[in-house]
Amino acid sequence: MSDDTLVEIRDLEFAYGPRSILKGIDMHMRRGQVVAMMGGSGCGKTTLLKLISGSLEPTAGSVQVNGEAVHEMDTDTLARHRRKLGVLFQFGALFTDLSVFDNVAFPLREHTDLPEELIRDLVLLKLQSVGLRGAHTLMPHQCSGGMARRVALARAIALDPALVLFDEPFTGLDPISLAVTGNLIRRLTDTLGLTSIIVTHDVAESLKIVDYVYFISEGRIAAHGTPNEVRNTTDAFVHQFIFGEEDGPMPFHYPSRSIEEDFGIGARHVGGKARHV
Amino acid sequence: MFDALLAGLRHIGRSVIDGSWRLGYATRFLWLVLIRSGLSFSRFGLVIRKVYFSGVLSLIIILVSGLFVGMVLGLQGYETLVRYGSAEALGTLVALSLVRELGPVVSALLFASRAGSAITAEIGLMKATEQLSAMEVMAVDPLARVVGPHFWGAAISLPLLAAMFSAVGVFGGYLIGVVLIGVDAGAFWSQMQAAVDFRHDILNGVIKSVVFGFAVAAIATFEGYDAPPTAEGVSGATTRTVVTSALAILALDFVLTSFMFTGQ
Numbered sequence: 001m002s003d004d005t006l007v008e009i010r011d012l013e014f015a016y017g018p019r020s021i022l023k024g025i026d027m028h029m030r031r032g033q034v035v036a037m038m039g040g041s042g043c044g045k046t047t048l049l050k051l052i053s054g055s056l057e058p059t060a061g062s063v064q065v066n067g068e069a070v071h072e073m074d075t076d077t078l079a080r081h082r083r084k085l086g087v088l089f090q091f092g093a094l095f096t097d098l099s100v101f102d103n104v105a106f107p108l109r110e111h112t113d114l115p116e117e118l119i120r121d122l123v124l125l126k127l128q129s130v131g132l133r134g135a136h137t138l139m140p141h142q143c144s145g146g147m148a149r150r151v152a153l154a155r156a157i158a159l160d161p162a163l164v165l166f167d168e169p170f171t172g173l174d175p176i177s178l179a180v181t182g183n184l185i186r187r188l189t190d191t192l193g194l195t196s197i198i199v200t201h202d203v204a205e206s207l208k209i210v211d212y213v214y215f216i217s218e219g220r221i222a223a224h225g226t227p228n229e230v231r232n233t234t235d236a237f238v239h240q241f242i243f244g245e246e247d248g249p250m251p252f253h254y255p256s257r258s259i260e261e262d263f264g265i266g267a268r269h270v271g272g273k274a275r276h277v
Numbered sequence: 278m279f280d281a282l283l284a285g286l287r288h289i290g291r292s293v294i295d296g297s298w299r300l301g302y303a304t305r306f307l308w309l310v311l312i313r314s315g316l317s318f319s320r321f322g323l324v325i326r327k328v329y330f331s332g333v334l335s336l337i338i339i340l341v342s343g344l345f346v347g348m349v350l351g352l353q354g355y356e357t358l359v360r361y362g363s364a365e366a367l368g369t370l371v372a373l374s375l376v377r378e379l380g381p382v383v384s385a386l387l388f389a390s391r392a393g394s395a396i397t398a399e400i401g402l403m404k405a406t407e408q409l410s411a412m413e414v415m416a417v418d419p420l421a422r423v424v425g426p427h428f429w430g431a432a433i434s435l436p437l438l439a440a441m442f443s444a445v446g447v448f449g450g451y452l453i454g455v456v457l458i459g460v461d462a463g464a465f466w467s468q469m470q471a472a473v474d475f476r477h478d479i480l481n482g483v484i485k486s487v488v489f490g491f492a493v494a495a496i497a498t499f500e501g502y503d504a505p506p507t508a509e510g511v512s513g514a515t516t517r518t519v520v521t522s523a524l525a526i527l528a529l530d531f532v533l534t535s536f537m538f539t540g541q
Contacts, residue, residue, distance in 0.1 A: 053414045082416035093407035110417050 006031045006163060006195045007052060011061035014047055021047050023219045025061070029212070031162075034189050034196045036206045038241065039216035045199040048216075049165045052197070053087055054078050065163065083111055086156030086164040086194075090171055092148035094140040100127070100151050101136040107158045126154040130184060146177025153184060163195050164188075170202040178202070182209045203242050207231065215241060303499045309420055310428050310498065316418065317425030327430025331392040335438060338391050339384055343442035346383060347449025350374055354450070355458055364460050368469035371450030372443075376473065376482040377538065380443030382530050385489035388435050389522035393497035396427050397518040400501025401511035409502075424502060428494045435490030436483055443482070481537045488533060492525045 005028045012025035021044045029035045037045045050056040051063050057071045064070070065081060073081055094103050104123045108114060114122070127133045130150040140148060149169060156164055166185065170178050186209040189196045200206050206213070207227040215223045215230070215238050222237045223230065230238055240248030259265065317324060354370040400423065403409050409419040447469075454460040473479065497518045504514035 055410070055414065079416040082414055085414065087411065087414040089407045089411055091406065093411035095408055095411075096403075096406070107415050107417075110415065110422075 004030050006066060007197070008064045009048075009051075009061070010064070012048075012051065012058050012063060013060040014044070014051060014056065015059050021219050022051075022058075025216075025219075025221060027214055027221070027224075029195060029197060031195050032189070032193060033211040034186060034198065034209055036198045036200055036210040036213045037216060038199075038201055038203065038206065038213060039222075040201065040241075043216045044219045045216055046167055049087070049167055049197070049199055052163075052165060053085060054081060083107075083159055084162045086159070086161040088149070088152050088156045088164065088166045088169055090168040091145070092140075092152035094143075094148055094152055094155070096140050098140075099136070100132065100138050100140070100143065103140070103151060104136075104155045104158055106155065111159060122158070123154075126158055127151075129157075129188065130154045131180075144177070146173050146180065149173070149177070149181055150184065153181075153188070157188060157192065157194070160192065161194065163197070166196060166198040166200075168200055169198060170200055170205050178205055182206075185209060201241075203244075207242075302503070303495075306499050306502065307495050310424055310495075313418060313421040314425050314429065316421035317429060323422070323426040324429045324433070327426040328434050329430075331388075331396065331427070331431045332434030332438060334395075335388055335391045335434070336441070338387055339438045339442050340445050342383065342387055343380075343445035344449040346379055346442075347371060347375065347446030347451075348453045349449075350379075350446065351450035351453030351458075355454055355460065364454075365464035366468055366472075367450065367454040367460050368447075368465035368467075369472040371454070372447055372469045372473050373478060375443040375446040375450075376478050378482075378530070378534075380446065381439045381482050381485035381489055382526060384439040384442040385435060385486065385493060385526045386523055388431075388438060388490075389493045389497070389526065390519050392431060392434065393493045393518045393522050394515045396431060396494075396497040397501040397504065397515045398511060400424065400427065400498060401504035401506075401514050404502065404504060405506035405508075405511060424498050427501075428498045431494035431497060432487075432490040435493060436486040439486035439489075440483070481533075484537075485530065485533050488529055489526050492529060493522045496522045496525060 007027070007029040009025055009027040012022055013020070014022040025048070027035075037048060039045050047056065051058055052065065052070065054070045054073065062069045062071065066084075068077070068081070070078070070081065094100075095106065098106065101123055104126050105119050108119050108122060112119075124133050124136065127136055130153050132147060132150055132154065135143065135147065135151075140151070143151060153169075169181055169185065173181060182205045185196055185198065188194060198206060198210065207230070210227060212226055213224060213230050214221055217237050223233060223235045225233070230242065233239065236248055239245070256262070350371045351367065354367050354374075355364055358364050358366055358370065400409075403419075403423065409423065412419045412422060451462075451465060455462045455465050500514040500518045500521070504510045
């Protein structure tokens with residue numbers, strides 16, 4: 001693994017019991033990049049994030065972060081790994097019994113012995129960077145979806161992590177909040193020297209801000225490249241995904257028996273015997 | 278016919294295996310909560326906050342119920358005792374009924390409905406909204422940070438609430454027996470004082486409420502932590518907390534009573 005690479009995934013396989021989710025995934029993400037993982041719902045994107053954060057263990061292969069295999073980490077090493085990791089959940093996952101201020105202060109209070117005055121300054125700085133310093137007294141239920149996502153982002157970067165994982169950061173946002181969130185991810189990655197991994201299916205917004213894209217389909221990497229490369233690709237799956245075509249390599253219909261069988265066209269069962277009609 | 282029998286047997290077998298698996302999982306969960314309790318107690322403010330959540334917020338229902346149960350005991354007790362010319366023993370009857378049985382059992386049942394369900398709902402919703410996962414990826418142990426304080430908050434609150442239930446109940450019995458009906462106050466209190474033994478009656482009652490407190494705390498926190506992360510899952514878990522707690526309280530009460538009071 002070169003010094004430039006922060007996350008390296010090799011021959012990764014993952015299955016929930018007999019159900020295979022990821023097959024033979026190879027990826028590497030360089031420091032300072034914003035990398036998107038795209039694909040249809042249920043293709044295994046979020047599972048990949050959980051494997052990177054150490055919430056799941058691979059069935060085969062490895063996920064290495066900063067040269068260390070995540071699934072081989074003992075409890076203390078995993079805790080250290082997670083302190084250098086920020087995760088933004090799909091709907092923010094703010095602690096509903098804590099104010100915006102206390103949510104952002106949470107990781108600082110849990111993992112540092114900083115005096116309360118310093119924590120106050122750090123929290124307000126983090127909130128300033130997402131434009132919500134003035135909202136620090138609000139409770140999570142008083143925040144809109146976009147605001148909650150930004151508070152969660154401030155919380156995710158509270159401990160100045162090296163790597164931030166974003167799980168569907170654009171879901172359910174209005175166009176303004178969506179653009180704000182996208183720009184924030186790009187700006188914070190650049191100014192704080194982070195590496196960001198975004199799991200999303202928002203093609204338009206993602207291609208504006210990312211450095212590299214992986215397309216995942218049925219647990220495999222279907223295509224990858226820079227935004228320009230994927231825009232000009234001739235790959236049928238990527239083309240279908242980017243242009244939102246109804247049918248293609250990702251079929252519109254869920255796998256099923258044939259129409260003839262389901263509707264009895266051609267043969268109808270009467271009294272236990274097939275009768276042609 | 279043979280197929281139906283086989284399907285029935287398979288269903289029973291599956292239920293037994295699932296039940297055993299769940300019991301093992303619950304035991305392991307409880308063990309982890311207990312061994313990580315040091316972290317919860319090192320920040321005692323978290324436990325105190327949960328004592329407020331479980332205990333203080335349950336005070337109204339406990340005190341009002343205790344008062345009414347005591348008043349009913351006063352009425353019913355007088356009605357029976359007066360037939361045998363022992364109306365002065367009303368204080369003894371009210372106090373023993375409350376400290377031995379009704380105080381611990383009824384307050385535990387009320388506590389399971391009021392606080393146990395709230396604990397399950399809170400933990401279950403935290404799980405459904407990924408708050409527990411968020412904590413985990415921040416390298417903060419949700420068992421120590423969320424479940425432990427809830428567990429100890431409930432386990433500490435119930436014995437205190439049961440004591441208050443009994444005290445208010447005795448006062449209710451006094452109101453009806455002495456103030457309303459006119460039983461002699463001196464006889465009411467002195468007979469109670471003479472008949473109620475601290476170790477045999479009060480301490481055994483306290484032991485019962487401690488055991489019930491642990492049972493309700495374990496069931497409520499486990500059901501919340503194990504709840505499927507959906508609206509239906511959390512509502513089902515809340516119902517299971519109340520039903521399982523009620524059955525556990527009554528079964529434990531029988532076992533404890535048979536050890537504590539039989540043959541004396």
